[in-house]
Amino acid sequence: MSAALLIDFGSTYTKLRAIDLAARSVLGAGQGPSTVTTDITIGMKAALADLERHLGGLPKFKYRLASSSAAGGLRMVTVGLVRELTTEAARRAALGAGAKLVGTFAYRLTTADINKINMLSPDILLLAGGTDGGNSEVIIANAKSLGRAAFNCPIVYAGNRAAEEDACAALSGKTVIVAENVMPEFNVLNIEPARAAIRRIFIDRIVHAKGIDRAQADFDAVLMPTPAAVMEGARLVADGIDGRGGLGPLLIVDPGGATTDVHSVADGEPAENAVAVGLPEPRVKRTVEGDLGMRHNAATIAEVAGLDHIAADAGLKPERASALLSAIARDVERLPQTTEEIALDLALARAAVKHAVARHCGTVETVHTVHGAVIVQHGKDLSRISAVIGTGGAIVSSSDPYAVLMMTLANPESPLSLRPKSPRLLLDRHYLLYACGLLSTADPQAALELATNHLEPLTEEKPHERAHCA
Amino acid sequence: MTTKPKTLVTGVIGSDTHIVGNRILSMALEKSGYKVVALGALTPSTDFVKAAVETAADAIMVSSLYGQGELDCRGFRELCIEAGLDDILLYVGGNLIVGKHPWPTVEKIFLDMGFDRAAAPGTRAETVAEWLNRDFAARAQGLHRAPD
Numbered sequence: 097m098s099a100a101l102l103i104d105f106g107s108t109y110t111k112l113r114a115i116d117l118a119a120r121s122v123l124g125a126g127q128g129p130s131t132v133t134t135d136i137t138i139g140m141k142a143a144l145a146d147l148e149r150h151l152g153g154l155p156k157f158k159y160r161l162a163s164s165s166a167a168g169g170l171r172m173v174t175v176g177l178v179r180e181l182t183t184e185a186a187r188r189a190a191l192g193a194g195a196k197l198v199g200t201f202a203y204r205l206t207t208a209d210i211n212k213i214n215m216l217s218p219d220i221l222l223l224a225g226g227t228d229g230g231n232s233e234v235i236i237a238n239a240k241s242l243g244r245a246a247f248n249c250p251i252v253y254a255g256n257r258a259a260e261e262d263a264c265a266a267l268s269g270k271t272v273i274v275a276e277n278v279m280p281e282f283n284v285l286n287i288e289p290a291r292a293a294i295r296r297i298f299i300d301r302i303v304h305a306k307g308i309d310r311a312q313a314d315f316d317a318v319l320m321p322t323p324a325a326v327m328e329g330a331r332l333v334a335d336g337i338d339g340r341g342g343l344g345p346l347l348i349v350d351p352g353g354a355t356t357d358v359h360s361v362a363d364g365e366p367a368e369n370a371v372a373v374g375l376p377e378p379r380v381k382r383t384v385e386g387d388l389g390m391r392h393n394a395a396t397i398a399e400v401a402g403l404d405h406i407a408a409d410a411g412l413k414p415e416r417a418s419a420l421l422s423a424i425a426r427d428v429e430r431l432p433q434t435t436e437e438i439a440l441d442l443a444l445a446r447a448a449v450k451h452a453v454a455r456h457c458g459t460v461e462t463v464h465t466v467h468g469a470v471i472v473q474h475g476k477d478l479s480r481i482s483a484v485i486g487t488g489g490a491i492v493s494s495s496d497p498y499a500v501l502m503m504t505l506a507n508p509e510s511p512l513s514l515r516p517k518s519p520r521l522l523l524d525r526h527y528l529l530y531a532c533g534l535l536s537t538a539d540p541q542a543a544l545e546l547a548t549n550h551l552e553p554l555t556e557e558k559p560h561e562r563a564h565c566a
Numbered sequence: 567m568t569t570k571p572k573t574l575v576t577g578v579i580g581s582d583t584h585i586v587g588n589r590i591l592s593m594a595l596e597k598s599g600y601k602v603v604a605l606g607a608l609t610p611s612t613d614f615v616k617a618a619v620e621t622a623a624d625a626i627m628v629s630s631l632y633g634q635g636e637l638d639c640r641g642f643r644e645l646c647i648e649a650g651l652d653d654i655l656l657y658v659g660g661n662l663i664v665g666k667h668p669w670p671t672v673e674k675i676f677l678d679m680g681f682d683r684a685a686a687p688g689t690r691a692e693t694v695a696e697w698l699n700r701d702f703a704a705r706a707q708g709l710h711r712a713p714d
Contacts, residue, residue: 178616229570229601230621282575282603282621373608463608465581466632472608 099123099155100538102531103140103162103315104322105308106130107169108353110139112147113531117158120545122526124150132166132307140311160315161534163325167306169196170298170321173218175242176202176278177225177234182255184375185278186224189254189287191382193294194324195220204234205241214247219302220294221249223263226256228280239263243270250297254278254290273297285376295320319534323382326350326487327359328533331380333485333547334361337540341548344482347456347516348529349449349504351490353428354389356452357382364476364514370460377476383456388448390441390490391428395421401447410443412436417443438495445490450503458514477514479506484516485551487524497523498554522551570601572624572702575617577605580638584631587660591627594691600698611642615649625655625698628681633664636675643680655701655711657694659685682711 098117103110112126126147131139148154172195176183183202190197198216201209213221223242225235235255242251243266250271253263257277264272273296276289303309303318320328326348336342345362359382366372387396398406398421407417420440424430432441458475486492486501494500498521506515528550535543576592578585585607592604603621605613614626626646630638639658646654658681663672669686676684683697700712 178620181616181620225620227621230573230623231619232622279620282617371608463581465583465608467583470581470583470608 097155098158100159100161100535100542101157101315102534103143103160104325104530105132105136105139105162105164105166105318106322107165107167110136110143111527112143113526113528114147114151114155114157115531115535115542115546117539117542120542120549122528122546122550123155125526126150130166135310136166136308137311137314140314144314159535159538161538162308162315162318163320163322163530163534164303164306164308164318165196165322166308169323170194170294170302171196171198171216171219172222172294173197173199173201173213173216174222175205175224175238176200177231178202180375181283182224182226182279185285185287186222186254186290188285188378188381189224189278189290190222190294191384192287192327192378192380193291193298194321194327194382195294197384205238210241210245213242214245217247218249219305220252220297221247222252222254222290222294224255224278224290226259226277227282228257228277230256230258230282232256232259232262235259236262236266239266243267250301252290252293252297254293283375285378287378295324319537322530323357323384325530325533326357327380327382328536329529329531329543329547330359330361330485330533332532332536332540332544333529333551337544341544343520343548345478346481346483346485346519347453347478347504348485348487349453349491349501350486350488351388351390351445351448351452352488353391354386354393356385356388356448358385358452358456360456360476360478360481362476362478362481364458364478366473366477367479370471370473370477372473374474377458381456381476383452385448385452385455388452390444390448391424394424394444397444397448397451400451406440406443406447409446410436410439412440441490442494442496442499445494445500446503448490449486449500453504453515454510454513457516459512460514461512473514475514479514479517481516481519483522484519485522485524485529486554487527487529492523492525492527498556501554521554523554524550525552526550571599572698573601573603573621574625574627574698575603575605575614575621575623576627576629577609577614578607578629578631579609579611579614580630580632580634581608582630582632582634582638583607584629584660587631588629591629591659591691591694595627595695595698598695598698611638611645614642615645615651618646618651618654619649623654624702625657627694628656628658629660630658630662631660633661635660635662639676639679639681653710655698655705656681657683657685657697659689659694661687
């Protein structure tokens with residue numbers, strides 16, 4: 097038998113998936129604690145022992161590939177010029193590389209900004225600003241300030257090419273990797289080269305800097321940050337291989353403990369008679385909502401959605417919901433136990449998913465001109481995508497995954513939001529998207545079939561059936 | 567001369583969809599050797615300024631054809647100053663004001679707003695290119711713009 101081991105060095109757990117490559121099936125799963133702060137090998141050994149227990153022995157693995165979001169994930173700071181232009185392009189490049197954005201700065205960096213960057217102590221800093229041949233003054237000034245700063249992480253320069261030499265000179269003493277400009281021409285987005293540079297630095301340096309390579313006897317390679325692996329999985333499942341076998345344009349939602357991630361793989365082009373404005377949208381796009389996290393940011397979910405709304409959705413009195421939210425804040429590790437807690441978690445997941453997806457999807461507005469009404473589109477039109485996939489513990493272990501994923505859908509109450517209208521709703525019950533993303537680098541066909549075999553269609557009947565069984 | 571071409575930001579301001587004239591002008595200016603960043607129709611004033619900052623533009627050329635130009639362009643120079651583009655060359659042109667007003671009245675309104683030149687309806691692209699050449703030459707001499 098030919099098998100693959102896919103490892104996720106997570107922030108809380110070290111998770112393993114063992115895959116039968118020929119049968120395109122899951123052999124088993126294993127889990128251990130995340131021990132990156134002490135010695136990552138401890139958690140890895142525990143996870144392997146767990147997997148071995150399930151399998152009754154470990155097969156010989158043809159591939160052993162890992163992703164990581166341990167030790168705070170790939171913490172990045174981005175710097176650009178105009179907030180809506182190169183600053184936004186840089187943000188998208190970092191998010192697309194699977195980074196955790198800890199700071200975003202626009203225009204000229206002040207002393208306070210530099211102090212803040214020193215304090216944030218990112219793993220990588222992405223410096224952008226100016227179109228090629230455009231503004232060079234600000235990026236050179238920023239390079240000078242950064243060059244004098246105390247922090248010492250690799251810097252990816254992806255700004256105005258005309259300023260590259262001066263900026264690199266100002267950054268001498270720091271490690272600088274030059275990539276193509278994230279916005280070479282006005283309103284042209286070019287984030288792939290910066291993404292590739294970030295990925296390269298992650299593999300070459302960050303894996304070592306975070307001590308993940310101490311477990312290297314147990315894996316072949318750490319290929320990417322876990323969010324990037326999920327994104328690769330999304331791309332594979334959407335597009336298939338050579339245009340075959342994919343599910344078509346799709347959206348993935350992953351409500352986590354601290355943030356809710358949304359990925360879309362779709363052109364998002366406007367429907368006929370609408371005009372798109374703003375920065376062009378990447379086909380593969382990731383957004384991260386830092387205020388929508390099931391545990392660390394449960395209180396802000398209630399703030400965004402309204403406590404009364406959350407309480408009503410959970411069938412609780414607002415005072416009771418508020419008390420339960422305080423309990424979560426006091427102990428973020430706590431998983432829901434009681435009927436009330438389970439109901440509140442479902443309501444939180446529904447709200448987090450609803451708002452995260454609404455922010456990810458584009459909107460339309462009607463502009464009245466002398467020629468009549470014109471429909472103007474901001475962001476991606478995802479109304480016609482074929483599938484929505486839910487992943488992550490908050491959906492998989494929720495009491496009603498269908499009810500959570502329903503919140504991604506277009507709603508007549510907000511007709512200007514371009515959310516999916518009639519996609520298939522699928523559940524990544526076995527947490528395989530990251531594994532498929534990793535495996536796609538070695539055996540894409542197996543990865544694709546593994547995903548399509550295991551994504552579970554959700555229909556409305558399911559929860560009732562389960563209720564009967566229970 | 568090896569100096570890099572001057573960069574111009576063009577677009578139609580406000581809720582105005584009349585793109586044809588602006589496109590002809592943009593093409594003509596590109597032919598005259600300028601680097602044109604064309605924002606197209608339905609462009610808010612702030613977008614002109616943001617584009618000019620990022621591309622280090624030397625001039626912004628605002629078109630308005632639907633008669634609301636006076637409203638849309640109010641505060642345009644201030645917006646530029648706010649963004650650090652204090653001295654950027656600003657042109658405006660088109661059917662700037664609804665109704666019949668003598669051109670000098672209209673022109674004065676826009677020059678008072680801080681535009682360096684206002685182009686009356688029917689102004690040819692060659693004329694605009696000629697103004698730009700003369701104004702940029704004047705700026706090289708330290709003047710704000712060329713005399714009429």
